[in-house]
Amino acid sequence: MQIFLEQLHQVLDQKYILTEDQDKNPYLTDWRKRYTGKALAVVLPRTAQEVAQIIRLCAINQVAVVPQGGHTGFCGGATPDSSGKQIVLNLKRMNTIREIDVANQTITVEAGCILQAIQEKAAAQDFLFPLSLGAEGSCMIGGNLATNAGGTNVLRYGNTRDLCLGLEVVTAKGEIWNGLKGLRKDNTGYDLRDLFIGSEGTLGIITAAVMKLYPLPISQWTTLVAADSVVSTITLLNLFQKRATSLLTGFEMMTQESLDLNEKHFPQMANPLKGNPPYTVLIELSDHESEAHVRQLLETILEEAFEASLITDAVIANNLAQANTFWHMREHITLAQAEEGANLKHDITIPLSALESFIEETDALVRAKFPGVRIINFGHLGDGNLHYNIAPPIGVDHKAFNLTNEKPIHELVYAQVERCQGSISAEHGVGQLKLEGLRAHKGEVAHELMKTLKRALDPQNILNPHKVVSI
Ligand code: FAD
Ligand code: 2HG
Ligand code: ZN
Numbered sequence: 001m002q003i004f005l006e007q008l009h010q011v012l013d014q015k016y017i018l019t020e021d022q023d024k025n026p027y028l029t030d031w032r033k034r035y036t037g038k039a040l041a042v043v044l045p046r047t048a049q050e051v052a053q054i055i056r057l058c059a060i061n062q063v064a065v066v067p068q069g070g071h072t073g074f075c076g077g078a079t080p081d082s083s084g085k086q087i088v089l090n091l092k093r094m095n096t097i098r099e100i101d102v103a104n105q106t107i108t109v110e111a112g113c114i115l116q117a118i119q120e121k122a123a124a125q126d127f128l129f130p131l132s133l134g135a136e137g138s139c140m141i142g143g144n145l146a147t148n149a150g151g152t153n154v155l156r157y158g159n160t161r162d163l164c165l166g167l168e169v170v171t172a173k174g175e176i177w178n179g180l181k182g183l184r185k186d187n188t189g190y191d192l193r194d195l196f197i198g199s200e201g202t203l204g205i206i207t208a209a210v211m212k213l214y215p216l217p218i219s220q221w222t223t224l225v226a227a228d229s230v231v232s233t234i235t236l237l238n239l240f241q242k243r244a245t246s247l248l249t250g251f252e253m254m255t256q257e258s259l260d261l262n263e264k265h266f267p268q269m270a271n272p273l274k275g276n277p278p279y280t281v282l283i284e285l286s287d288h289e290s291e292a293h294v295r296q297l298l299e300t301i302l303e304e305a306f307e308a309s310l311i312t313d314a315v316i317a318n319n320l321a322q323a324n325t326f327w328h329m330r331e332h333i334t335l336a337q338a339e340e341g342a343n344l345k346h347d348i349t350i351p352l353s354a355l356e357s358f359i360e361e362t363d364a365l366v367r368a369k370f371p372g373v374r375i376i377n378f379g380h381l382g383d384g385n386l387h388y389n390i391a392p393p394i395g396v397d398h399k400a401f402n403l404t405n406e407k408p409i410h411e412l413v414y415a416q417v418e419r420c421q422g423s424i425s426a427e428h429g430v431g432q433l434k435l436e437g438l439r440a441h442k443g444e445v446a447h448e449l450m451k452t453l454k455r456a457l458d459p460q461n462i463l464n465p466h467k468v469v470s471i
Contacts, residue, residue, distance in 0.1 A: 001040060001085070004061040008043065011053045016093070018042040027088050030079045031072045031135070034342065035432065037080035039066075042088040048168055048176050048207040054089060055205065055462075056174030064462045065089050067201035069112065069143025072135040074345060075431025077147070077200045077467050091142050094207060097121050105213045106165060106182040111142025111206050118211070127213040130157035134331040142206045148198035150427030152327075155382035156249040156286075157214065159427065161197045166210035169196050172203075172458040182210040195453070200429050201464040203457045217286035219294045222250075222323035223302065226277035226313035230356045233279050236310045237352070237382060240283060243301045247294065250284030251382030258333045258378040261391070265339040269329045273313050281311075281381065282330050284323075333378050337389060341398035343376065344406055346388040346413045347428040354420040355384060362416045366390065369412065370405060385426040388413060410437070430468045438469065 008017050018024050019041045029036040040063065045051045058065050068078040068090040080086040091112035098108040100121070107129065109118055115136040122129040131144060133151035143149075145167070150159045157163065166181045169192075179193055196204050227233045233253055240248050256278050263270045273280055287294045298316065305311045317323035337343045350358045363375055372393030379387040390409055392401035414424050414437060424441050425434055439447045450469045454461075461471055 001061075001063075004057060004063055005041060007057050007061070008041065008054065011050055011057070012043060012045060016044040016046075018044070024088075027068060027071065027090055028079065030074075030076055032074060032338070032342070035076035035079040037066075037086070038082055038084035039080045039086055039088045040084060042090060044090055044093050046093045048094075048170060051089065051091075051094075051170045051205055051207055052174045052176050054087075054174075055170055055172065058087070058462050059172065059174060059460055062460065062462065063087055064465050065205075066464050067091065067142070067146065067205050069140030069146070070114070070135065070138040072139045073143060073147055073431060074347065074428040075200075075425075075433040077429055077431030077464070078143070079432075081466065089205065091140060091205075091207070094142075095140075098208065100125055100127070100213070101182060104182050106210050107213055108180060108182075108208065108210050109141050110208045111140060111145075113141050115139050115141060115144060122213050123216060126216050128216045129163075129211065129213055131160055131163055134334055141209060141211070145197050145206050145209055146200050147429040148427070150380065150383065150385065152250055152252060152330075152380065154380060154385075154427075155251055156246065161194065163212050164193065164197060164209055165212060167193045167196055167206055168208035169204040169206055172460065172463050176207070177204070180208060180210050198429070200431060200468050202454060202468050203463065205463070215288060217249075218288055219291040220249075220284060220286045220323065221291075221294050221298045222282065222284045222317040222326050223298060224271075224273055224315050224326055225281050225283065225302070225305070225311040226273045227279040227281060227311050228277070230279070230359050232310045233281055233381060234352050234355060235308075236281065236305055239305060239308075239310065240301060243304070244285055244297060247285045247287050247297065248283070248382070249286040250282060252282040252330050252379070253381035253386075254280045254282070254330060254333065254378040255375070256280075257374055258376045259329070261340060261374070261376060262329060262332050262336045265336040266332050269332045269336075271329065272315050272326075277312060282326055330378070333376065333387075337376055337391065340391055342402055343392075343398070344390040344402060344409055345428075346386075346390070346410070346417075346424075347426050348386055348388055348413070348417050348422050348424060349384045349426040350386065350417065350420050350422040352384050354422070355386075358416060358420045358422070359386075362388070362413060365412055365416070366409070370409060372396070373409075380427075383426070384422075414441070432467055435466065435468065435470065
């Protein structure tokens with residue numbers, strides 16, 4: 001390994017090869033503090049050429065590499081294993097926004113650009129880059145692409161995959177594939193771009209991307225509404241889809257229990273709806289017409305919802321600051337859970353037609369088998385994406401509870417997901433957390449195809465091994 005480290009020095013300046021514990025440690029534990037690994041070194045390349053050279057050295061020396069962006073992922077994908085033989089390749093120095101093409105409505109960015117920096121750069125030129133999630137101040141576009149991240153605008157603009165037109169990728173051989181074309185149509189055989197998106201660093205290292213931009217909406221209205229049942233929230237969604245069509249840009253659900261937890265840790269994030277109802281829904285409409293037009297439409301739909309008894313209360317944000325407060329309340333649930341202690345996350349999608357029965361039955365089963373647990377259920381209802389998280393009963397040690405109950409709780413929830421023909425990972429990916437569960441979930445044929453692809457693209461198994469699939 002000494003030889004490998006010496007070879008690395010021919011590629012990177014000493015200060016970009018971290019080998020001392022105090023320098024490496026910030027890169028070795030994930031955001032949730034769920035995984036901690038060891039690494040031979042943490043390397044910080046600046047260019048795709050440097051990444052390619054590093055990968056060639058990894059291939060020669062049989063050293064596995066764990067690509068890393070902001071390390072905000074929830075499935076341990078960017079954390080190395082405990083062997084101390086892997087390297088972490090963090091892309092944060094590759095943070096140049098290379099170009100905004102105004103006519104083509106695209107932005108070309110390097111993998112280490114922070115998501116929020118891309119949003120801000122786009123906005124400065126009157127464009128919207130619609131990918132938006134709670135970690136946007138620290139996650140990086142390479143990580144977003146590698147996990148095919150979702151977030152709060154998927155309902156209108158799609159997930160990261162839908163926003164990407166082209167990629168630059170370093171392969172397991174250390175070659176650079178330049179697929180940085182900003183084309184909206186390109187049927188030239190297999191779609192390599194889509195293969196790398198969502199592959200969580202197991203098939204190649206994304207070094208740059210061409211992403212779509214949209215006109216910046218000029219009017220936006222945000223409202224919080226109260227509902228008594230799951231079925232009301234889904235009927236309400238359908239009503240908004242019918243009446244507001246493409247103006248509907250956000251539809252997020254939060255249960256009473258989720259917002260109780262928020263209030264406990266962040267009293268300033270208390271629900272403005274009276275009595276914190278069973279279900280609070282955050283709805284956003286955006287448009288390019290006047291504010292008055294959108295406001296009128298929103299009020300009309302809300303009136304119809306009241307008349308149909310779908311909602312029991314509503315509050316419309318009167319200015320941007322209030323709208324931001326509503327969104328912060330939604331986004332703070334993850335932070336409140338982190339404050340409360342380690343929790344069990346289930347990032348799932350369920351067809352909307354099966355959502356009511358899923359929640360009813362799963363809640364009942366979970367409460368019967370694990371008395372006292374708290375079900376922190378919230379998420380992107382417009383996409384059928386729930387964050388069906390489980391927190392231990394109050395007063396119980398979280399780590400001890402999770403150690404004993406993690407497996408049976410995951411099994412119970414995932415069995416329910418299968419029953420409803422849902423997905424065990426809607427937007428957070430697989431990483432190491434769901435590696436075991438994936439075979440059963442995908443089925444033998446799909447799982448074997450995934451392994452075939454992994455073997456073909458990374459025969460030495462040096463790119464993020466034992467994440468997503470094991471070969
Ligand atoms: P990392 O965590 O560093 O890496 C994630 C995976 O991608 C790893 O497997 C890693 O090896 C791989 N990878 C990273 N960079 C590259 C690269 N350049 N090339 C190849 N592989 C790479 N996720 C959502 O989908 N929706 C949400 O609403 C959402 N909200 C969040 C809110 C909070 C508060 C937090 C902490 C996280 C949230 N996440 C959400 C999860 C996380 O932010 C996303 O998964 C994000 O896309 C990860 O980006 P990252 O740069 O942190 O990637
Ligand atoms: C969100 O939607 C994120 O806020 C985080 O995907 C979900 O904390 C979670 O489980
Ligand atoms: Zn989410």
